Amino acid sequence: MDHLKRISINPNICHGKACIKGTRIMVSIILDNLAEGVPKEEILQNYPSLQQEDIQAALEYAALLAKEEAVAMIEA
Numbered sequence: 001m002d003h004l005k006r007i008s009i010n011p012n013i014c015h016g017k018a019c020i021k022g023t024r025i026m027v028s029i030i031l032d033n034l035a036e037g038v039p040k041e042e043i044l045q046n047y048p049s050l051q052q053e054d055i056q057a058a059l060e061y062a063a064l065l066a067k068e069e070a071v072a073m074i075e076a
């Protein structure tokens with residue numbers, strides 16, 4: 001969980017959304033890309049200020065949130 005030090009939440013940056021520290025790249029952007037099947041290498045290419053550890057930090061942050069909140073999944 002050391003990667004979580006790479007996450008920043010500041011109400012004055014990106015409306016307080018979790019971002020990679022020192023950037024305005026929101027964790028949700030990284031997760032959306034991964035969910036769409038975009039390879040990590042392509043994400044790093046599209047966002048040159050990111051590092052591999054930032055992607056890992058986003059995943060760790062999401063895992064932590066998933067443990068804390070129940071999400072209702074409604075099937076049609």
